[in-house]
Amino acid sequence: MSEDKEQPLQENSIEEKTVTETTENVGEETVNSSEESTTLQTETASVATDSAEEPNVMNEIDDSNAEDAEDTDTEKRHEIPMPDYHEMSMENLVGELQRLVKNEKIQAIRKHVDTIKDEFNQKFEHFLEEKKEEFIANGGNEIDFRYNSVDKQQFNEVYSEYRDKRNQYYKSLEKSHKENLAYRLDLIEQLKALVNVEEDINTTYNNFKDIQAKWRHAGPIPRADYNNVWKTYHHHIEIFYDFLNINRDLRDLDFKHNLEEKVKIVARAEELSKEPDLNRAFRELQVLHKIWKEDLGPVGKEHREEIWDRFSAATKTIHERRQDYFKNLDKIKEENLERKNAIIAEITALSEHISSNHGTLQKQIKKLEELRESFFKGGQVPQKQNSKTWNSFKTAVRAFNQNKNAFYKNLKKEQQENLDKKRALLDIAVSLKDSEDFDATTSEMKRIQGQWKKIGHVPRKYSDQLWKDFKTACNHYFDRLNALKSDAFKEEEANFKLKDEFIDRLKSFELSGDKAKDLEAIKKFSEEWKTYGRVPFKKKNINQKFDKIIDALYQKCGVSKQESELLKYGNKIQQLSDTDNQERAIQNERTFIRKKIDESKDEIRQLENNLQFFSNASESNPLVQDVIKRVNQHKESLAAWKAKLKKLNILKNNILKEEENVADTEEPEAED
Incomplete structure (x- = not known):
């Protein structure tokens, strides 16, 4: 075989070269092969013709398969769900990015990451503008505005990790692609050599099958080399099938196998033509075309046109449905645009009628949040309108926030005065919560509670804690008051009676004048007193009476109060x-x-x-x-x-x- 005939051939010369080169190699043994060679050319021409009828879908599938030739995880990539990131908060977007980078292969998440990045940046920009407006409304200078966002910091860290992993992956992938390309070119050389060896045809055929198996598992190669390498490989496959005409049994077995597999492919393509998920159907259709093109050879002449027509018809059906889907998608985006413009108009009207009443303004703020949520859930709009719509939305929200902040700036002074008043009432409540003068204190506690209700709002950052402290002090006092009225203290009443009788007995005690003897007696009185239990809270002053009498007795014995305390502690x-x-x-x-x-x-x-x-x-x-x-x-x-x-x-x-x-x-x- 001459050197120029062994070079990779262009697509339009495959049929012509096939017959010539085969004849030169097999000589007289190929006399009866003209029919099969012609048949092979017919199938190839048929494929080319049918492909020409649907250039858009076929080219789209070929381009996608060429791109996927670099990516062994293309199927994995398509299986990763694509949530509606537009509806997610910044915190949820960071969490989703972390999940993808941690759990999925880095080469399979590019589209997801790019979408998350765009959505996060838009939301963060809007969030930052709101914070700036709030900063300026509180008296700050725009040039001094700084804001550290935890969400932004976390996003940058995770995205940086993604870029490092991606760069490392593609650096390793480039080396692998070059090695796989060299390996595939070597397989082509082995395939070309099969028609020149003098050995048993069965041995040659087995070597041919071995090369095919190795080819299927050879790994991805650079996208730029994909089509040319495949055409060269397919060209020499056809040459080998022509050479195989000398052994019709082996050839017919291959034809039969290829027909069975292509029937399965066609049946699956026809099922996909009814698949509701068009994206999934088209992705799987790409795989079927790749198998048809790369893994399977020709079939018998009598089946070729029929099997290809069925496959082509199913492909055309899926393509037409997909085209209709995208047309409908454009219509949906236009409807989303109208809906979002209506939301922007409603926000604009809201900002022009800011209420001067706090309660009503809170309702307007809630309404604005509902409109913002509806806007973010409103779906995608046409690409050419995306920037304009987003800017109009930001302008409308900014106008509302400016008017709202102006109102609360005036309200801030009044709230500070209310804060001072409530703090004064809290101090009174705390000072009275343990008071024993229940008659006077109860009236005072009710009075300050009434005043508290009449005072207006205080700054939000103090409101909850201030109310909690005031409520705690009031509840502490009234819990004590209610405890006095409970029937649960009958035992304490009995203890009080015993202590009261003991007090009478103690009052009648006379000192003997013998200090040691008298101190021992006082000590026994203290020990006996401790044997009695608790008394009702409102009568606990009986303990003070006892302490006063004991202290008086100690004093008569010449013992100071502190010394008496220590004696009692003895x-x-x-x-x-x-x-x-x-x-x-x-x-x-x-x-x-x-x-x-x-x-x-x-x-x-x-x-x-x-x-x-x-x-x-x-x-x-x-x-x-x-x-x-x-x-x-x-x-x-x-x-x-x-x-x-x-x-x-x-x-x-x-x-x-x-x-x-x-x-x-x-x-x-x-x-x-």
Whole structure:
């Protein structure tokens, strides 16, 4: 065979070269092959003719298959759903991008990523403009505006990861394509050589099948080389089939196999012509054409025209349905444009009639959000109108926000005044929530609650916490008040009766003059008092009566109040000493005392802060006097708790010393 005849051939010379080259190679043995050669030319010509009748769809399929030749994951790419990213928020778009980059192959998500990027940038631009308007409305200078968006930062990080993976993938892919191209060209050389070897025809045929199998699994090659390489490969396949005419049995087996496979392809194409999902149908049709073109050879002459006509007819049906779909899609986009223009007009009208009432304006803001949501869900518009529609939408929303911000700028001063008034009421509620003067305090608490309702709105960032604190203080007081009226304290009433009788008995007690004896008696009174349970909250002052009598008795014995507190605490110390688990009991008591110390400090600090709000009030003011009185009481209590802690520490140190002494006196174990 001459060198020029072995070069890759152009499509329009395939039929002519086939007969000539085959005759030169097989000589006299090809005398009877003219019929089959002619038949092969007929099928090829038929395909070319039928393809010419539908140049758009055939060219589109060929171009797509050439592109897919570089991508082994084209089927995977088409299987990834394409959600309506236009309806997603920026946060959801970032999440969708993260999911794709993490879970899908990088080469299969390009269209998804590009769409997500466009939608995110549009939404972020709109969001940024709103923030800028808000910044300016609050007195800021446009040149000083800066805004850090978490969503934007996350998007940039994920998109950067996508680009790195994509670049790395295509760098590796380029090398793989070159290697696959070299491998396929080598297979073509092996295929060309089959007609020149002198060996058993069955062996040659098996080698031919082996080359076909290797070709099908050879991997993708550069798109630019795809068509020429395939034409060269197909040309030499045809030459081999002509050469195979010397063994009709093998050829007929191949014809039969090819016919069976092409019948399956045609049947599937006819099913796809009724497939509701036109995009899916067209993608699968591309695959069928690729198999027909690349994986299967010719069929018997008597079936060629019929099988191709069926395949061509199914292809034409799918193509026509797809064309109708795109025509209808343009109509849908025009309808979307009309709907979005109507939404823009409604937003414009809304911005021109901003309410001067907060409640009504809140309804208008809600209406604007509904219109914005409808706009984003309105679907795609014609490409040439996209930018204009988006800019009109932004202008209308910006006008509404400017007018809204102007209203709230004037409202801000009034809300600050309301905030000061409510804070003053909160301070009163906190100062009275633990008051024991229920008659006077109940009236005052109801009064400040009524005033609270009459005061208008405060800045939103303070509103919830301010109301929560005020409500907590009021509920604390009224819960205490209601507890006094409950029937659930019958046992406490009984305890009160016992304590009241005990008080009468205590009042009749006379000191003997023997200090040690009298202190022991007072100690027993304290121990007995602790055996009685709690009393009703409103009668808890009986405990104070008892403390006053005990303190008076201690005072008559020449003992100060702090010393008396420590003497009374001595009973507690004794209990701790006698307990089985001293260390744990002492630790619990220490924790309790420290908590009481902290509470006393907090109460003193809070009450002293409250006094600052009454700086202009007279010291004769009942509220001021009550606060001062409570401050002094807490200071005395704080001193007592500190003294108790000191006594507890002494007990702890004594116990440790005893343990050390015991350890020192223990005899060491005898050595072996």
